[in-house]
Amino acid sequence: FPPVTENFAGVIHGLNASHLTDLVIQRSKRMILDTLGVGLLGTSTEVFHKVIQYSKTYSSDASSTVWGHLDFRLPPLYAAFVNGVAVHSMDFDDTWHPATHPSGAVLPALIALSEALTQKQKFSGPDLLLAFNVGIEVQGRLMRFSSEASNIPKRFHPPAIVGTMGSAAAVAKLLALDPFKCKEALAVAASYAGAPMANVATPTKPLHIGNAAKHGLEAACLASLGLQGNKQILDMESGLGAFYTDYAPQVLPTLKSYSWLLDQQDVAIKRFPAHLGTHWVADAASSVRKHLVKGDNSLPINGIEKIVAKVPDVGYMNRPFPNSEHEARHSFQFAVCTALLDGSISVQSFSDQNISRPQLRELLKKTQLEHPPDNKPSFEILYCEVNVTLQDGNVFSERCDTFYGHWRKPLSAEDLKKKFHSNASQVLSAEAAEGIMETVDNLEKVEDCSVLNAFLKGTQSAKVLEKICSF
Structure with a gap:
């Protein structure tokens, strides 16, 4: 077998649109639509506005769209950065393989670059689909290099590692780099990779996705200009192996019979903006609530003696009294109590007003976590069981093994x-949101991806709409 880095570079270079299966196209289009929606919604967040202020400093030669903004543009690197931050600003983006957020690291980089190069080259929908899927595939394959990566992470945030590499691979594909330069793109990207888990549940965490998009784009562009790195970056423990304790690199399937990971496993798409682990908790708690609340009545808080959530032992998710939206998005306790109180969790659940509700605080005081030894911190096998004990001695219990999404x-x-429509309509007109849905739905037929950028910044011109109607 060839060295792993050389193999990856060769496959990245060699894959073409004919390798994409109908199922991969269908699933990746769902991912693209969802990512655009949560990214548009994320443009309303505080952290997004802060990185906008920062990036405006570099907008003298602006050439790429900032999603949801008609008033200014940014150089592609910073457009990729701010749009990537927007995608993860609410922890509302997809999860896959299982412990990374794959789309936000790749799509903003591809869209920003494709728009910046429109004067020189026109990129089609199939071009975008192929590059996107290369970026997703590389992330999933790299995560198979370590059994440690199968569990909820403890040290490094995966999108900052494999997301950076996936972004570089995707951009290398869109730029049609040769195998040598694909190899260099991976090598350069590895030196940008990594972010500690300590910044989870803080406003800094969304920067991990923004940086992955920006750094991957930058790495591939530098490689295209001839910048060189270690030719065995994926083979060495001192290369990408520096991020994992049990690193075991593997070659990719042959091009003749290539098998995509997205063909084998779908992606998790969230119904509310919080850490994926909270979605099991929310479904179990919502089921328990049906035993406690009849009709339009409210939850009998005073009649509850104790709430127990049986969840995996994930330290950064044990937040008994979250005081910010970012802490609440990473709190098993908050998810349990909000679902019990309201019956469901939504974007509005994480407002300061809802987080500080006296009723919620009262429920949080009664809540405790237990960690059964069989409940492992893996998105593939974890479960959640919620038990509510009433003052009269009655106990109601529900378990969720697989949440919807x-x-x-x-x-x-x-x-x-x-x-998507709920998210995008907070930023764009109904016509622009509909235009994005139609474009993504027909992406394999789109001749010029600039139509997508036009809708993303809020344009609804008759000319753009005419392009959509021509599918």
């Missing part, structure tokens, strides 16, 4: 579109 139980096409 998990790759084993994916969102329906209708619910995915409802989520």
Whole structure:
């Protein structure tokens, strides 16, 4: 077998649109639509506005769209950065393989670059689909290099590692780099990779995705100009192996019979903006609530003696009294109590007003976590059980093994579109949101991806709409 880095570079270079299966195209289009929706919604967040202020400093030669903004543009590197931050600003983006957020690291970089190069080259929908899937595939394959990567991470945030590499691979594909330069793109990207888990549940965490998009784009562009790195970056423990304790690199399948990971496993798409682990908790708690609340009545808080959530032992998710939206998005306790109190969790659940509700604080005081030894911190096998003990001695219990939205139980096409429309309509007109949905739905037929950028910044011109109607 050839060295792993050389093998990866060769496959990245050699894959073409004919390798994409119908199932991969269908699933990746769902991912693209969802990512655009959560990214548009994320443009309303505080952290997004802060990185906008920072990036405006570099906008003298602006050439790429900032999603949801008609008033200014940025150089592609910073457009990729701020749009990537927007995608992860609410922890609302997809999860896969299982412990990374794959789309936000790749799509903003590709869209920014494709727009910046429109004067020199026109990129089609199939071009975008192929490059996107190369970026997703590389992330999934790299995560198979370590059994440690199968569990909820403890040291490094995966998107900052494999997301950076995936972004570089995707951009290398879009730029049609030769195998030598694909190899260099991976080598350069590895020196940008990594972010500690300590910044989880803080406003800094979204920067991990923004940086992955920006750094991958920058690495591939530098490689295209001849910048060189270690030719065996994926083979060495001192290369990408520096991030994992049990690193075991593997070659990719041959091009003749290539098998995509996205063909084998769907992606998890979230119904509400919080850490994926909270979605099991929310479904279990919502089921328990049905035993406690009849009709339009409210939850009998005073009648509850104790709430127990049986969850895996994930230290950064044990937040008994979260005081910010970012802490609440990473709190098993908050998810349990909010679902019990309201019956569901939504974007509005994480407002300061809802987080500080006296009723919620009262429930949080009664909540405790337990960690059964069989409940492992892996998105593939974890479960959640919620038990509510009443003052009269009655106990109600429900368990969730697979929440709705998990790759084993994916969102329906209708619910995915409802989520996108709900998110995008907070920023764009109904016509622009509809234009994005139509464009993504027909992406393999789109001749010029600039139509997507036009809608993303809010344009609804008759000319753009005419392009959509021509599908």
